Amino acid sequence: MLETTVSLVKTALDSDIVKHQVLAHNIANANTTDFVPYQLSFDSRLGQLQSKIKTGGQIDHADLSALFPRVERNLSAQGLNPKVALDLEAAKLGGNVLHYQAVIRAYNQMTSLLGIAIHEGRQA
Amino acid sequence: MGYLSSFAISASGLTVEKARLDATAVNIANIHSTRSIDGGPYRPIRVISGERGVSPFAQVLDTQQIASGGVQVVSVSQLEVPPRLVHEPSHPDADAKGFVHYPGIDHASEMINLITAMRAYEANLVALGAAKAMAVKALEIGGQS
Numbered sequence: 001m002l003e004t005t006v007s008l009v010k011t012a013l014d015s016d017i018v019k020h021q022v023l024a025h026n027i028a029n030a031n032t033t034d035f036v037p038y039q040l041s042f043d044s045r046l047g048q049l050q051s052k053i054k055t056g057g058q059i060d061h062a063d064l065s066a067l068f069p070r071v072e073r074n075l076s077a078q079g080l081n082p083k084v085a086l087d088l089e090a091a092k093l094g095g096n097v098l099h100y101q102a103v104i105r106a107y108n109q110m111t112s113l114l115g116i117a118i119h120e121g122r123q124a
Numbered sequence: 125m126g127y128l129s130s131f132a133i134s135a136s137g138l139t140v141e142k143a144r145l146d147a148t149a150v151n152i153a154n155i156h157s158t159r160s161i162d163g164g165p166y167r168p169i170r171v172i173s174g175e176r177g178v179s180p181f182a183q184v185l186d187t188q189q190i191a192s193g194g195v196q197v198v199s200v201s202q203l204e205v206p207p208r209l210v211h212e213p214s215h216p217d218a219d220a221k222g223f224v225h226y227p228g229i230d231h232a233s234e235m236i237n238l239i240t241a242m243r244a245y246e247a248n249l250v251a252l253g254a255a256k257a258m259a260v261k262a263l264e265i266g267g268q269s
Contacts, residue, residue, distance in 0.1 A: 013262070020258065021130050024251040025175075025193035028137030030244045031144065032173045032195055086247045093254045100258045104265055111266060 002114075004059050009107045011067045015040075016100040022071055023093050030084040037084050040069035129193070130255040136176060136194030137248035143197050144171045144241035148234050155229050158217040166227040167202040168234075174198040205230075 022038045029035040049063050147169050157166035176194040205228035213222030 016258070017127070017130065020251075020255060021133060021193060024130055024133040024137070024248075024255065025195075027244075027247045027251050028133055028140070028193075028195040029173070029175055030137075030247060031141070031240060032175060035175060086243065090247060090250050093251055097254045097257050097261075101261045104261050107265065108267060 005107075005110060007061065007064055008059075008067070009103060011064050012103045013100065015067065015069050016096055016103070018069060018071070019096050020093070023089050023096065026084050027086065027089050027093075030086055030089075035084065037074045037089075038071055039074040041072055042066070042069055127255055127259045131252065133194040134248050134252040134255065136196060137251070138245060140171070140173045140195045140197055141241045141245040141248060143200075144173075144237065145245070147171045147200065148238045148241065151229055151234055154227060157227060158215075158224060165207045165225045168205060168227060168229050169200050169202055171200055172198045 019040055022040055026037045029037075046066050049059070049066050052059065052063070151168040154160075154166040154168075160166045173195050176196040207225035208228050209223045210226055211222055212218055212224045215224045218224050
């Protein structure tokens with residue numbers, strides 16, 4: 001149980017950093033001509049994983065790879081308006097930082113819970 | 125997963141946008157230059173940028189290794205613009221008909237380039253700040269919440 005949470009936290013933090021790199025790359029190329037922005041996508045296994053969690057199934061390491069996003073060109077933007085929307089990218093960036101901080105806070109709360117169990121309920 | 129590549133991506137963006145600002149500054153500074161190194165009036169320059177590490181970027185991220193993304197200056201090109209002709213027969217650089225060939229620099233487009241580059245520079249700084257905030261927060265892993 002604990003191991004799953006630790007690997008989940010690790011996957012979440014890593015995918016946040018990848019997301020940040022993709023957003024930073026898009027912003028850096030905001031004025032590059034003919035640049036098609038990148039986006040992240042999750043494969044279809046994510047939906048299966050979600051239903052598995054809902055039904056209370058155990059998550060193994062194979063499931064965790066579904067949580068890691070893939071990097072691909074935002075092809076829907078090609079042709080129509082391939083320009084990078086700076087405001088949108090900055091907004092996603094802000095949300096990403098908050099998510100990163102939230103994951104770390106949740107993890108810290110879990111470890112402090114663990115600390116209470118180690119000290120048999122007494123204050124450390 | 126390291127932060128160094130995040131910083132490098134944003135830093136490359138800052139470098140390119142600063143080069144763009146420099147190009148605009150050079151163009152505006154030379155708005156009345158009738159003599160250039162290669163003869164004739166000064167010709168405005170543009171910074172052409174391109175993606176750094178285009179093809180490996182997605183693959184590298186997929187394999188969860190250090191990303192080599194970002195942007196780079198591909199070239200600095202001179203624009204082919206017709207000179208601005210001003211009738212000044214007494215000017216030392218006037219042609220046989222008394223016209224002086226001034227650089228055909230478009231004020232409006234230079235100013236637009238300036239503002240776009242400035243905004244893009246700021247956006248890169250925001251991305252850099254976000255990476256920094258994440259790195260600082262990562263130091264709190266395992267601490268008291």
